[in-house]
Amino acid sequence: MPVMLSFALLLAAAADAPSARSIGNYRYPAIHGDVVVFAAEGDLWQVARSGGVAARLTSHPADESYPAISPDGTTLAFSAAYEGPTEVYTMPLGGGSPVRRTFEGGGAQVVGFTTGGALVYATRRYSTLPDTQLFRLDLASGARTPVPLAQVADGAWTPGGRTLFFTRLPFQGSHTKRYRGGTAQSLWKYTEGAAEAVPPTADYAGTSKTPLPWNGRVYFLSDGDGSVNLWSMDEDGRDLRQHTHHKG
Numbered sequence: 001m002p003v004m005l006s007f008a009l010l011l012a013a014a015a016d017a018p019s020a021r022s023i024g025n026y027r028y029p030a031i032h033g034d035v036v037v038f039a040a041e042g043d044l045w046q047v048a049r050s051g052g053v054a055a056r057l058t059s060h061p062a063d064e065s066y067p068a069i070s071p072d073g074t075t076l077a078f079s080a081a082y083e084g085p086t087e088v089y090t091m092p093l094g095g096g097s098p099v100r101r102t103f104e105g106g107g108a109q110v111v112g113f114t115t116g117g118a119l120v121y122a123t124r125r126y127s128t129l130p131d132t133q134l135f136r137l138d139l140a141s142g143a144r145t146p147v148p149l150a151q152v153a154d155g156a157w158t159p160g161g162r163t164l165f166f167t168r169l170p171f172q173g174s175h176t177k178r179y180r181g182g183t184a185q186s187l188w189k190y191t192e193g194a195a196e197a198v199p200p201t202a203d204y205a206g207t208s209k210t211p212l213p214w215n216g217r218v219y220f221l222s223d224g225d226g227s228v229n230l231w232s233m234d235e236d237g238r239d240l241r242q243h244t245h246h247k248g
Contacts, residue, residue: 030076032069035093037076039065044078046093057095066110069093070117075139077101077110077119088121090139101137111154115161118145122153122170130183132170149190149197158213158235162192165211165218168199178206178223185209187220189235200237219243 029038034049042063047054058064060082067078076093079086085106089098102108104125111120111134118136127133127150134147134155147155147164155166165187172183187208190197201208201222208222208231217239219232230244 028066030067030069032073032093035069035073037067037069037093039063039067044076057091058098064089068110068112068119070113070119071115072117077113077121079108079110079121088119088137090119101139101142112156114157115159120147120155127151130170130172134166153185154210156212163213163235164190165213165220166190166197167209167211178226180205187211187218189237200233 024040027039029036031049035046036049037044037046037057039045042061043059044057044064044067045054046057057076060080062081064078064080067076069076074093075090077088077090080089080098081087082089082098083100085104086108087100087104087106088102088108088110089100091098101119102121102123104123107124109122111122113119114136118138120134120136122132122134124132126146131151132153133150134152136145136147137143138145149164149166151168153167153170155164157164167185168188169183169185171185172179172181184205185207186199186204187201188197188199200218204222204224206223207228208220208224211218211220213235217232217234219230221228222231223229224231225242225245227247229242229246231240231242233240
């Protein structure tokens, strides 16, 4: 699940619990069944979806981030700078020694898994700045296959695995609110066999990013009302709905 979007979903759920308290800086949640893995204090932690005491999964001085859980619930992938550059690593979900999976020279960011179990990560190694490109990595063979799209920062496939909703362009480094410049992130849709990708949010000049297809709709983050909030649309870009109303 895209990490910023999954974080927004968790915040929306927490808003329904008046007694919920949040002390600390918890980031990049990944959810699989009853398990939630998140980053805090520079390490990865695991806790039950219902709450409770979290268990630390890593303790290396380097930061770990962008965790993702494989569809079968056995493997945890994440990005870390254990040996200098930030690369992709995996480990058993229950804990264990990390295994380095990429040698990109830095900046390899875990995006998630395909429905078939391939690990997906973003890299700038094969494109010029500020572009990124997605690669599928077969964990069994080590074979890497590029997703045939340029300027893709993150994305998620529909359950059938044929359609990819993705964010075009990586974050451009500015936290300016209501940014409308030429590097504003936008949502695109690519279906296997199609001649090209199409932008379902082309009528909006602001930021739309981190899509998550679920139950026939696509949930994403957008500053369509002036602040970044959680929105959704159907898979053709229609029936736009706003689900959160943060004003910060």
